[in-house]
Amino acid sequence: MVTRTDALADWLAQARIPVDRLTPEQRGVLHCVFHFRQQCGHDYYSTRILSHFLLHCDCRLKVAQLARLVGLDRTTASRQQGLSSKEAIQAAHHRMDGRPYGKLLARSAGPIAQFLFAHPKASRADVIAFIDRTWEVRVSRIALYHFLKKYGLDQVPAGADTTTAIPTEPATLPSGAPVLVLPPPQAIPEIPAGRPLPTPAPPFSPRTRSTPAPSSSSRRR
Numbered sequence: 768m769v770t771r772t773d774a775l776a777d778w779l780a781q782a783r784i785p786v787d788r789l790t791p792e793q794r795g796v797l798h799c800v801f802h803f804r805q806q807c808g809h810d811y812y813s814t815r816i817l818s819h820f821l822l823h824c825d826c827r828l829k830v831a832q833l834a835r836l837v838g839l840d841r842t843t844a845s846r847q848q849g850l851s852s853k854e855a856i857q858a859a860h861h862r863m864d865g866r867p868y869g870k871l872l873a874r875s876a877g878p879i880a881q882f883l884f885a886h887p888k889a890s891r892a893d894v895i896a897f898i899d900r901t902w903e904v905r906v907s908r909i910a911l912y913h914f915l916k917k918y919g920l921d922q923v924p925a926g927a928d929t930t931t932a933i934p935t936e937p938a939t940l941p942s943g944a945p946v947l948v949l950p951p952p953q954a955i956p957e958i959p960a961g962r963p964l965p966t967p968a969p970p971f972s973p974r975t976r977s978t979p980a981p982s983s984s985s986r987r988r
Contacts, residue, residue, distance in 0.1 A: 775798065782832055783835060784832050793826055796821075796824065797826075797836075800817060811859065814837050814838065816859075818833065818837045818839055818844060819852065821837065823848075830844050871898070873918075879894065879920060882897050883920060891908055891912075894911060895908070895911060
């Protein structure tokens with residue numbers, strides 16, 4: 768059975784922090800940090816609060832060691848070192864809302880378009896939930912609006928049925944409406960059996976006589 772002391776030692780060894788070189792004050796701080804990690808988990812807010820505390824509690828550990836301890840990048844930890852408590856909370860809030868960190872990337876446009884075509888009646892909340900499930904990124908409605916508009920996904924067809932229904936009953940005209948009476952179709956005369964069919968006229972042939980009638984002068988001659 769793994770005890771809490773062994774788990775704490777493994778956690779410190781993973782962050783490459785030598786236990787034998789820690790002071791009693793550092794041991795107490797890291798013990799409380801380990802207990803906080805066990806109770807609150809490894810979500811983004813807990814990590815952000817914990818990293819802000821370690822970077823400003825003067826525990827005399829290097830920034831790289833603290834970054835490995837909480838699972839952050841060295842550059843990210845250095846950038847957070849210059850933030851106040853208010854700025855750290857605001858940055859965490861913006862990160863979970865999609866501003867300024869965690870923005871949707873261009874490669875996300877394809878899966879989002881596929882989701883919109885598969886779910887034409889999906890609301891903005893449904894799209895945000897889909898993004899959260901797919902990429903574990905929480906975006907705001909404003910960020911989603913600008914993203915959809917940028918890639919032309921804000922005008923996805925609703926997928927409504929455009930087929931025209933054929934009426935099963937004849938339409939009833941209102942009383943007094945004029946009725947258009949069409950003439951009956953002309954009957955085609957029957958040709959007796961054995962009689963040759965008439966030769967059709969060649970195309971573009973005139974129906975009048977091709978030679979002019981004799982004039983009065985020709986009659987006198």
